[in-house]
Amino acid sequence: MTGVDARFTASEKISSRLLKSALKQSYDPWTDIDWDAPLVENAPFLPLHRSTLYGTDLWDEMTPEQRVQLTRHESASIASSGIWFEMILMQLVLRAAYDMDPRTAHMHWALTEIADECHHSIMFGKALARTGMPPHRHSKMFNELGRIFKSITWGPSSYAAILVAEEILDEAQREMMTDETVEPLVRRVSQIHVTEEARHIRFAREQIADMMSQGMDPAELLAQQTLCAVVAFAIVESLISPGVYAAGGLDSKRAVAAARNNPNMHKTRAEWGKKVVEFLAENNLIGGPAAGLWRASHLMSEADVERGLIGRTVDTGTATALKAAAGVLPNIPGLRKLARGTLAGIGSGPGKQPKPDAEPKSSSSLSITDPVRAIAESAPAQALRRATDFLPWGLIGDPLAPSKRPRKKPESSKSVHRLAVADIQRLTSDSVAVTFDVPDDLRDTFRYIQGQHITIEAMVNGEKVRRSYSVCAPVSAQTLRVGVKKVADGVFSSYVVDTLQIGDEVDVVPPAGRFYTELDSVNALHYVGLAGGSGITPILSILASVLEEEPNSRFTLWYANRDRDSVMFFDEIAELHQRYGDRFTVLHILEDGGHSGSGFANGRIDAERLSTLAESGDVAHWFLCGPAPMTEGAREALRAKGVDDQAIHLELFNTIGLVPAATQAQPAQEAEVAAGAQLRFSFEGADEAIDMRDGELLLDAALRTGQDIPWSCREAVCGMCRAKLCEGQATPMMENHALTPNEVDAGYILTCQTRAASKKLRLDFDD
Ligand code: FES
Ligand SMILES: [Fe+2]
Ligand SMILES: [Fe+2]
Incomplete structure (x- = not known):
């Protein structure tokens, strides 16, 4: 294997620039932090909503003091992991600097980065001592993996490991430093680390992009992708030690289980991992048979998976590379078998047991799900699992335990599932909101993005009928709730509104659709929703998600209806308006008039009315949903005002009977x-x-x-x-x-x- 330095290609220019920045803005943790300042009592060390138990039943049972105490231990665990990452990282960078020309800015930068990390580890260590928190150690296994990794890794995965650790910490600490509820010493430590890490992140990104742009053969790409996935998984799993729960006075077993299954914790990981995952995907470092680990780590949100950040297929190039890799492996008993098992797993269909000596199936499109399982269930992996039985697998999660991984045929994300109706709420005389009960094992399958729709299938009048309805709940809720309005001669909508009962079961196709834009908490955008009738359903989900996920964005809703009585979700919209104040403006536009006062207008959504909004030029995204004459008319009016097509997102009613003749x-x-x-x-x-x-x-x-x-x-x-x-x-x-x-x-x-x-x-x- 070559050393990191063999492909170390950062330009002198970047190193010089970063050195200058380091000269201007570096801190000395000994003097730049007031270590003697009194600690604020009962202040958490993390924003409460970032605790791994936030939102669970256990969290509800905890006293306010217990919650604060838990965040203190969790924050201490993050700092302890930070020191561990930095130890590994310093050794990686030192390996790179080993052969460098000492006159170059390149080497000076490498040593500066090591010096920064020395300071950081001292700073974290001092913070633990000052706050009286124990160093929460991660498992022995991760410790040993780190020891091996820092010695054997090479190429872009070295920098990817650095980047994953730095960017996750960076995202976490950005929140810690700006949240005024967090203890001031912790905020100051976070602020110093964030400022200095910005340079490191920049450098690692440049390195990765540069190395990947030079191309590599398929076998090496596969190895780099695999290392990346394994390391990212280890990093995120080791961030919060299971020991924090017992230290916080909780039942450790119960707390670990609650945290592992906590959607809020998964969301936190996805938010903290979002930028780095996106960057690594762009640079082709996410893929290969271990790609499933990205999903398992929750660093990748389901939305990212949907967007295809984990490739759904492994191409023949990868299979060829695996085959080649298997051929050159030393003849260590079991090792070749493991590689062949991986190949056979790739080549075989779901549920088939790979033959030990099977050659890869020749196909241009091969599933990656089975290789992960093939590795996990292979004899060597199981032997490794048995040899490490002394580890607290129950607490840290056992990636190799087949008994805990139900061997289930992977289902198409779009296949039909039977769901029970959990709730029906009448909204107006002719519309209802229907909520479905999603069992735990289907939660991932039915995870939706704001603005997506599900398809419901039922026997109506002896005929199998399917209709799509948009989810109306925000993305954070992950509540499968749709709004349905009865349409003239609409047999299906009449069936839902008049006949469907709580407890009934219907067939439902999981969420789909692209009527959304990516949300990012750093956005400060103006969104506009133009809805007509039941076209409000996806827009309600979008606006509630935007207001919740993007604290600096605002939303303007124009909602057209015949009269006040036909307005769906009137109270929920009013409640959102109250909650978000100036960030959410609503205008109900009523065709039959009869309502005056602020928030109401008579007439329709037409070109004239739209012109002021369109001319303001500050709208980033327009979401249009309703009857075709309204949405098509609005789109034309916006185009006429020079609004870019990319900014206009249009969803038609997708119920037969409402689609106008022009679209038949x-x-x-x-x-x-x-x-x-x-x-x-x-x-x-x-x-x-x-x-x-x-x-x-x-x-x-x-x-x-x-x-x-x-x-x-x-x-x-x-x-x-x-x-x-x-x-x-x-x-x-x-x-x-x-x-x-x-x-x-x-x-x-x-x-x-x-x-x-x-x-x-x-x-x-x-x-
Ligand atoms: S079935 Fe809906 S677009 Fe084809
Ligand atoms: Fe650091
Ligand atoms: Fe760093």
């Missing part, structure tokens, strides 16, 4: 429909082929193979039938309200809107 399917135009075409497609790793009927929609042909291809609206609205056209030609989409121009340019089509235009076509529903 039209005969294929422009391209000739090809007779006697053959369709090949891949779906969930399976390859299928079918002879198409003349003029048949691609979706219908694919469904005839018996594959459970997702679809919902068949009206170009929900986007669930999306596939990538890899070969051949399809007719132009008759309608498209779901795909962005970029997606269309990249070759995606809605299969419910297209037919064959060449004799042979190939689609990929997994892409």
